[in-house]
Amino acid sequence: MNRREMIAASTVAAATFSLGLGVADAAEFDLVGLPPGVSRDAFQTALARFRAVVGDAWLFTAKADLDLYRDAYSPYRGEAQDRVCSAAVAPDGVEQVRAIARIANELKIPLYPISTGRDLGYGGSAPVLSGSVVLDLKRMNRVLSVDEDHAYAVVEPGVSYMDLYKHIRDSGLRFWVDCPAPGWGGPIGNALDRGVGSTRVDFRNHFESHCGMEVVLANGDLVRTGMGALPKSETWQQYKAGYGPSLDALFCQSNYGIVTKMGFWLMPEPEAYRAGEVLIEGYEDLIPFMRVLNRLENQRIFNGMPGLTSPLFGSPERPIRPSAELMALLQGPQGPDAAGLRAAARRLGTAMWSCRLRFYGPEAVTAAQWQYAKRELASLPGVRFVDDVEHFHFPLSDEQINKLMDPAYFGIPSLDQFDVGLEFAASKDPVIGHIFFTPIIPRTGEAALKANEVLGKAARDLGVPMPPLTIPAFMWERSLIIIIGFPITANADTNRKMREAFLALVKLAAQHGWAEYRTAPAFYDAIMDTYSFNEHAHRRLCETLKDAIDPNGILSAGRYGIWPAHLRTRRPI
């Protein structure tokens, strides 16, 4: 059975689940479906052995329980292609994980490990291959250590950002945890999906800020990376590389192992935070501004994430609906009217762009850094500055924390970004989720303007609800990222249109040399297809590694477009 047939079979299985047609003659477990390519006997045996490992309470086979593993934000919501699992098993420790892996490897049961399962918009807790058994690591929720002298924490996969934040705060330690916008995900899952946060530049890249991991392989073997390979190591979380090839990245956006522990470097709480605003008058003035901005960041003059917006449309807190005249200037037949936009900005007493520069550090140092940044930017035509649009000293009081609009900038996990659900309006259908198209583009003003004119326009033409101006974000060092949100609704027809628009944008971006850094499982293969240099050499190497590390192909089939040998339809052209 090739991959396409497998997927077709699992789709049939999914449809069977949704109709509630259980298997009447199941000998021991009342099954709702089988993993693709697995016999009923083998699956019953595997479930019985899983149960012996974790106990009856932590093996789930009932339909109502398995439905909880669906992706709540799936772009296939309610359709046959929506991913479902055939069982879920929740171990409480690494030895249980090893035992489950050994059983699955022996009986060739597809496993799909999840950590907190809260990666909404990127698959949640659902397997990529329907019928896989979800290995739910949420119960492994211990903060194993927080080292004050060396500023690191070691956590298990089920630990959420909120858990780690609370642990550190309750311990009276003065560390920040750089967290993504939604705080109920966890450091391990987020780092392994190459997630990103909002504080200082050297902590925002969550995978890069980890140090040392423990991994269970498909055959149950246990590996520690970096200095963790040294028995009695005293520096597992202090030196990343270890000796020989650095293996950690193998387990990021892949399906080569089950990560059961990771160390993360923590950010010492700074004395102060300040933000200053730079107002840039004209549309094309973004080009010289970005050159100076990059030079400042690459010298670490500012160390927080820059925030670019357009005052023509108000602030994020107080958006202004643009006038018809402004919209015509922005979205004319020949593209944006630069001269018209400059004149409009002058007439309105504002600027085309504003960029917030953020500084974390000692009060006097951040003040001096802002002064230096202003001096370097002063030569830009028409530039203006607003001092201290934000200014805090730490620690914050509970009252201050409660008033923050974006707590993630201060290492405080929250769920405030889910307000986005209230603001989508693709159609009359209620919005029940979202996915994001997030290509990486060069960190230049030229690329930012081009992406607005190419991707922003294309998305609008495809019916994606878009703001008037597509503005890049600065999450990653040395690059920009475009974030285009797609609402997911309860209406399959609307969702199909969004999926088609998504794929059209993937192709268009790739034609310009831009591609996704991360995506929803529905698009794993499409994105992998765009990374096609030298006849898909990247995918071929990923598959070679897959075959060597997980020869039975039991772990996370299809994750990030990496399929085990028995599920591949073809070698790339």
Place this chain on the structure above:
Amino acid sequence: MSPRDLTKTFSRATVAIGITVVALVGLSICLAAEASADHGEAEIRGKQVFDHWCVACHGHGAARPGTDAMRRNGFNPPYLTERSDIAPALTRQVVRHGILFMPWFRKTEISDAQLEDLAAYLATAYQHAANNDTPKHP
């Protein structure tokens, strides 16, 4: 620019949301008889579940999507802990099936026993809110 910033200028699709929420609250009113006034220990445990899983969206503060959704749809008060119509059946339904942008929760996150505690707490929390206190050991 955050996803929230990107979508701030979108128009609001609140009518359908409002209808759905109204329907569910209607259901809860029908089932209100289920809510008992005194759950004691269960309430205390339920508050712990609420504080761990729910308060980030449904609490007080500057950006609480659950509270904001209730407010935008005309529910006053918008806080679950101050409403008298959160019957246990409503809590069970929403936690296990989600509602609109709110996802459902797995049993490794909120167990069946914890869900019952949460349901008991939310059925009576408004009484404590009115008295400006919190559940205490009887």
